Amino acid sequence: MVVDERAKVVTVTIDGRMVKVKDGCTVLEAARQAGIYVPTLCYHPSLSPYGACRLCIVEIENMRGFPTACTTPVTDGMVIRTDSAQLRELRKNIFELILAEHPKQCVTCAKNLRCELQEVASRIGVEEVTLPPIRKDLPVYRDSPFFDRDYNLCVLCGRCVRVCQEVRGVGAIAFVYRGSRALVGTAFDKTLQDSGCQFCGACVDICPTGALLDRESKWSGLPDKSVVTICPYCGVGCQLSLEVKAGRVVRSVPVYDESSVNKGQACVKGRFGIAEFVHHPERLSSPLMRKDGKLVETSWEAALGFVAEVLSRHKGDEFAFIASAKCTNEENYLAQKFTRAVMGTNNVDHCARL
Amino acid sequence: MTNSINEIGDASCVFVIGSSTSSGHPIVALEIKRAVRSGARLIVANPREFDLCDHADVWLRHIPGSDVALLMGMAKVIYDEGLADLAFVSEYCENFDAFKESLKKFELEFVEKVTGVPREAISQAARLYATCKPATIIYAMGITQHTHGTDNVLAVANLAMLTGNIGKPSSGVNPLRGQNNVQGACDMGALPNVYTGYQRVDNPEVRRKFEIAWRCDLSPNPGLTLSEMIDAAYNRRLKAAFVMGENPLLSDPDINHTREAFKRLEFLVVQDMFLTETAQLAHVVLPATSFAEKDGTFTNTERRVQLVRKAVEPIGNSRPDWWIICEIAKRMGAYGFDFSHPSEVMDEIARLTPSYGGINYERLENGGLQWPCPTTDHPGTPILHVGKFVRGLGLFMPLEYKPPAELPDKDYPFILTTGRSLFHYHTGTMTRRVRGLNAIDPEAEVEINPEDAAVLKIVHGEKVKVVSRRGEVVVKAKVTEKVPPRVVFMTFHFAESPVNILTNPAVDPVAKIPELKVSAVRIEKL
Numbered sequence: 001m002v003v004d005e006r007a008k009v010v011t012v013t014i015d016g017r018m019v020k021v022k023d024g025c026t027v028l029e030a031a032r033q034a035g036i037y038v039p040t041l042c043y044h045p046s047l048s049p050y051g052a053c054r055l056c057i058v059e060i061e062n063m064r065g066f067p068t069a070c071t072t073p074v075t076d077g078m079v080i081r082t083d084s085a086q087l088r089e090l091r092k093n094i095f096e097l098i099l100a101e102h103p104k105q106c107v108t109c110a111k112n113l114r115c116e117l118q119e120v121a122s123r124i125g126v127e128e129v130t131l132p133p134i135r136k137d138l139p140v141y142r143d144s145p146f147f148d149r150d151y152n153l154c155v156l157c158g159r160c161v162r163v164c165q166e167v168r169g170v171g172a173i174a175f176v177y178r179g180s181r182a183l184v185g186t187a188f189d190k191t192l193q194d195s196g197c198q199f200c201g202a203c204v205d206i207c208p209t210g211a212l213l214d215r216e217s218k219w220s221g222l223p224d225k226s227v228v229t230i231c232p233y234c235g236v237g238c239q240l241s242l243e244v245k246a247g248r249v250v251r252s253v254p255v256y257d258e259s260s261v262n263k264g265q266a267c268v269k270g271r272f273g274i275a276e277f278v279h280h281p282e283r284l285s286s287p288l289m290r291k292d293g294k295l296v297e298t299s300w301e302a303a304l305g306f307v308a309e310v311l312s313r314h315k316g317d318e319f320a321f322i323a324s325a326k327c328t329n330e331e332n333y334l335a336q337k338f339t340r341a342v343m344g345t346n347n348v349d350h351c352a353r354l
Numbered sequence: 355m356t357n358s359i360n361e362i363g364d365a366s367c368v369f370v371i372g373s374s375t376s377s378g379h380p381i382v383a384l385e386i387k388r389a390v391r392s393g394a395r396l397i398v399a400n401p402r403e404f405d406l407c408d409h410a411d412v413w414l415r416h417i418p419g420s421d422v423a424l425l426m427g428m429a430k431v432i433y434d435e436g437l438a439d440l441a442f443v444s445e446y447c448e449n450f451d452a453f454k455e456s457l458k459k460f461e462l463e464f465v466e467k468v469t470g471v472p473r474e475a476i477s478q479a480a481r482l483y484a485t486c487k488p489a490t491i492i493y494a495m496g497i498t499q500h501t502h503g504t505d506n507v508l509a510v511a512n513l514a515m516l517t518g519n520i521g522k523p524s525s526g527v528n529p530l531r532g533q534n535n536v537q538g539a540c541d542m543g544a545l546p547n548v549y550t551g552y553q554r555v556d557n558p559e560v561r562r563k564f565e566i567a568w569r570c571d572l573s574p575n576p577g578l579t580l581s582e583m584i585d586a587a588y589n590r591r592l593k594a595a596f597v598m599g600e601n602p603l604l605s606d607p608d609i610n611h612t613r614e615a616f617k618r619l620e621f622l623v624v625q626d627m628f629l630t631e632t633a634q635l636a637h638v639v640l641p642a643t644s645f646a647e648k649d650g651t652f653t654n655t656e657r658r659v660q661l662v663r664k665a666v667e668p669i670g671n672s673r674p675d676w677w678i679i680c681e682i683a684k685r686m687g688a689y690g691f692d693f694s695h696p697s698e699v700m701d702e703i704a705r706l707t708p709s710y711g712g713i714n715y716e717r718l719e720n721g722g723l724q725w726p727c728p729t730t731d732h733p734g735t736p737i738l739h740v741g742k743f744v745r746g747l748g749l750f751m752p753l754e755y756k757p758p759a760e761l762p763d764k765d766y767p768f769i770l771t772t773g774r775s776l777f778h779y780h781t782g783t784m785t786r787r788v789r790g791l792n793a794i795d796p797e798a799e800v801e802i803n804p805e806d807a808a809v810l811k812i813v814h815g816e817k818v819k820v821v822s823r824r825g826e827v828v829v830k831a832k833v834t835e836k837v838p839p840r841v842v843f844m845t846f847h848f849a850e851s852p853v854n855i856l857t858n859p860a861v862d863p864v865a866k867i868p869e870l871k872v873s874a875v876r877i878e879k880l
Contacts, residue, residue: 145790169387169409193794198776200380227665230652232645233779235531236359236381237654237722242646242665249646249666259721261359261654267380269779273791277644277784278669282628284641285670295629295639300671304678307638308685310621314594317573320583323544324599324675325536328650328662330699331675332535332542333550334691335598338679339577341568342688346555346577347592350544352536353498353580353867354605 010076015083027080028056028069038082039091039120041098041208042157043070045256046167046264052158054094055120058082066090088124095124098155100131102209109153110218111210117155120208138183143191146215146272147204151183153211160184160203160212167265172197201271205253205264216275217243217250228255231270232326238262238270249275311343320347355656356526356738357490358724363388365524367486369479371399371510372421372496372871376406377776379530379655382492395486397479399424400496401771402801402843403836412479415838416469418771419500419758419872424476425509426753427465429516430457431480438484442518447748453512456752468755470838484517488525495532496773499870501759503862508751515748521739531655533780534645538653541710541725542703546577551707567706569689579866580606581859588615597624598675599642603631604781607859607868608824609852625678628783631849641672648674650696651718653725657735659713660722758872759860762840766822766874768806769841770856778847786847798851799832801843802877807833810877819878820844825855828880842875 008023014034021030026049031038041053049071057066061079066087069080081087099121106112141149158175161184165171172195176185186195204212223243231238231252239260243251252274256264287303288295311319321343323335332350339348362368362385375383383406390396390409398406399414399421407413416424432438433454443450462473469476483489491514497506511527519525531537543549553560561572578586580602586592588611595616606612616622616635624636633639647669650662668674676696683691693699697715704710709726717723717730724734738744762769777795778785785791800820802812812818814833819826820842829844829851837843844853858873 145793166391167384169384169391169405198376198380199790199794225665227663229645229663229665230534230654230660232534232784234379235533235536235655236379237534237652237656237658237660238381239660244665247666261656261658262381263360265381265384268777268791268794269785273779273785273788274646276788276790277627278646278666280628280787282787283644283669283672284627284629284633284639285672286641287671288629288636288639288641290637295634295636300673300681303638303640304681304685307623307640308682310637311594311596311623311682312686314621317575317577318591318593320578320586320592320595322580322583322595322597322600322602323539325533325539326599326645327535327539327675328645328648328696329535329538329542329653329659329703330650330696331598331679332539332544333699333703334676334679334683334693335596336543336545336549337568337690338683338688340549340555340564340572341570341690342683342686344571344573346546346573346575347583348544348577349546349580349583350536350539351533351580351600351602351605352540352545353865354532354870 010074012074012078012080014080021074023074025074026070027058027060027072027074027078030074031069031080031082036082037123038069039123040070041116041120041155042159044159044163044206046206047159047162048166050158050162052156053098055091057087057090059084059087091124092126095120095126096129096131099126099129101134101136102155103152104129104133109210110213113222115210116208142215143193144197144199146199146201148213148215148218150211151185153209154184155209156182156184157208159206159208163202163206168198168200168202170196170198173203199268199272200266201268202265214251220245220250223250231266232274233269236261238266240266240270240274242274249278251275315344317345317347319343319345323348323350325350325352355528356520357524357528358656358736359385361524362386362490362492363392365389365394365488365490367395367397367482367489369397369399369483369489369491370406371491371493372506373492373494373530374400374402374404374773375492375494375530376404378494378532378774380776382530386492395482397482401838401841402773411482412475414471414475414479416471418769418841420469421497421500421506422502422509422753423460423465423468423755424471425506425513426457426460426755427462427469427476428480428483429513430460431462431477432484432516433457435481437481438516439518443516446742447515447750449750452752453750456754459754483513487517487519488522489517489519490525490528492528492530494530496871498529498865498867500872501860501862501869502756503867504864505753505756509753512750512753515750520748521737521741523737526737529655535652537655537657538651538659541653546579549706550703551709564706581861581866581868584612584615587619590618593619594621595619595623597622597632599626601630601632601781601783603635604849604852604854605846607854607857607870609855610825611859625675626783627672628787630781630783640678641670642678643668643672643674647672650676651700657724658722659710659718659725661715661718759869760858760872760874762874766876767840768875768877770820770822770873770875771841771843771871772846772853772857773843775845775847778845780847782847782849798829798844798848798853800829800877801832801834801837803837803839803841804833804835805839807831810879812877812879817880819880820856820875821878822856822873822875824858827851827853827855842877
């Protein structure tokens with residue numbers, strides 16, 4: 001990112017605290033920078049401001065009404081209040097309207113305990129919904145091999161639609177129908193594949209509810225740990241988090257990190273093409289040696305000893321090492337060191353040209 | 355890459371040539387789309403249509419193998435119309451007069467004929483690239499996998515120097531490396547002529563440094579490249595080979611020849627996660643762990659060294675590749691393979707490699723570092739050639755157009771070109787084992803233009819035979835306007851219809867890269 005050194009800094013007051021922020025940022029970004037929580041469902045740092053959920057309303061001196069923090073740019077000297085009795089009451093009412101259309105069986109939901117809607121509910125302090133519930137009774141779409149779409153749980157924040165359009169430049173999904181019938185879907189209800197979906201999973205990762213979920217890991221619950229590593233596919237070097245449960249990789253997800261190459265995005269291979277090959281039943285689990293024309297299992301000790309013994313007889317230019325663009329730097333370093341220092345030849349190469 | 359991926363979005367012009375970025379490097383395609391959304395002009399040069407063509411101001415659909423003519427034609431327009439940055443050229447570059455002289459052969463009439471691209475489009479692309487600055491060039495294997503791949507790369511570099519689009523943010527010459535650590539494998543000296551950091555094996559001073567560090571005598575003779583190894587095995591000059599995590603039986607050109615070469619080896623060791631096509635021929639197969647089961651580093655296409663972290667224990671009785679090599683070396687009585695963790699290997703790399711000198715695991719914990727990073731207080735280098743070229747002056751190279759090694763003729767009237775699908779990766783060792791990816795992209799297809807399909811009476815979905823001078827494969831026909839007439843396209847992921855039975859092993863004389871992007875074939879009905 002090219003940082004403009006001349007970027008102007010302005011001073012604003014949020015909840016009585018003076019904060020210096022970049023000119024042109026939004027009130028919500030300023031509050032977050034100051035560590036002040038303002039609830040929101042539709043905001044996301046990867047997306048342009050939208051103002052759909054109305055939960056981030058604030059009070060700003062010399063401004064009428066309750067502007068949404070996510071769409072209001074800061075100005076020098078602005079005085080902002082993010083918390084007041086009236087704001088709390090209004091947010092509760094707005095949130096109740098959202099919840100009236102959302103099923104309330106949290107404990108049986110696959111997103112339970114990692115759900116943004118739940119988090120916002122606890123922050124705002126909504127304990128029960130007094131409005132009559134509205135059932136949507138929509139079918140669950142299972143037309144992708146990787147994730148399910150259950151729009152009964154959708155809160156119409158539009159993040160999935162916007163990430164598909166704004167960040168991925170694909171536009172496979174959009175809002176369909178209008179007013180109270182509005183939904184997220186594909187044009188003419190086509191399958192995802194027919195509507196141009198690239199199955200990158202960005203919509204799943206950005207959804208604040210259980211409406212979009214990986215099918216494979218849907219019911220595996222919270223991971224035991226997440227390990228940040230680098231994707232093993234192409235040369236871009238995307239940062240991925242491997243979620244581990246009971247010693248197995250259950251999911252690979254990009255983590256939003258401004259300093260990373262991929263900034264929270266992945267492609268279908270990195271997002272959905274890792275856990276299954278890592279734990280594939282065809283993975284080799286024992287050294288094999290050819291006996292009577294067939295490869296048969298053997299011990300490490302026997303295999304390593306045999307390789308060392310035979311290679312000792314092939315030193316020099318009758319030996320070659322094909323190293324790997326898939327392996328780590330350290331492994332390639334050792335491969336060429338072994339070839340040059342132990343085998344006495346420079347016959348080492350890999351498929352850089354393929 | 356001379357520049358970094360996240361600079362692309364801030365460019366004023368992006369020129370993509372020989373890269374189906376959306377399938378090969380999807381995250382880079384996002385940056386290109388970000389640039390276009392911010393008002394950048396986009397030029398795409400590719401014989402085959404892909405989704406960036408929809409976002410492009412100009413799409414140059416040149417005939418496969420005509421890149422030098424296209425790029426030199428653009429350079430000629432830029433120079434003739436006074437759009438060159440002559441101040442940059444005279445201050446930072448050399449050999450311009452010879453280059454200027456070589457441009458004379460690239461009259462637009464000639465370029466139009468060779469490339470099949472209308473001259474107006476070539477001029478328009480040239481003007482956009484020369485006037486919308488900073489402009490960045492992005493390319494991939496469509497530029498390099500030719501018998502004149504080196505010339506293609508030089509033509510790209512000429513264009514960047516001519517317009518001063520180098521050494522500045524969001525400009526540069528930016529090859530996209532195809533594999534997660536192909537950059538790192540090259541940096542580490544997994545090449546026949548160089549040690550780590552491109553230090554030459556035939557330089558006595560360098561060799562002495564490594565002999566002292568490794569306590570051994572080292573050969574001054576550059577070794578064999580991969581394609582030369584295969585020929586040497588075929589001729590029985592090579593007797594033993596060790597293959598670590600590669601599957602040359604599917605990735606290399608002319609598979610029938612490669613298979614026979616591997617069969618003639620007296621001893622073949624293959625170290626891999628799966629019993630690949632290559633492993634099936636081995637005398638010993640050693641089970642390696644996946645990336646998820648080990649620590650280490652990968653270096654990405656923008657020279658960024660990043661930490662790979664172990665997430666789970668090795669599956670079954672598999673072991674990390676670094677451990678296996680060390681154990682074999684130790685059993686052969688070798689010195690210098692007593693490592694207990696990859697971080698110790700990186701410390702040795704840093705000691706012997708100036709460009710990696712400041713890299714260690716402690717620093718990498720806080721994020722990746724882009725080489726050159728010579729000292730531990732150096733922040734890394736996001737942009738190369740700032741202020742002056744690494745070699746001193748930027749060297750203009752006069753070029754001439756050379757046709758591909760194999761041109762279509764009466765018997766083999768189609769040009770076959772190859773590439774990747776978004777849903778699979780390389781030889782499919784990993785992705786073909788993921789059910790969802792196979793559900794979306796289950797089998798190999800040969801893409802053929804409707805015009806040609808009509809002449810041959812081939813319908814969409816029909817199985818056809820694709821035949822070259824080297825072999826034949828049976829594959830499903832996909833009738834689509836994505837490919838131009840007389841050009842067919844296949845991916846190389848599918849062992850059932852291995853396209854590399856057909857491809858031409860003729861190589862570039864300098865880079866030794868095979869001409870996978872152009873071979874002559876015919877299509878037969880079954």
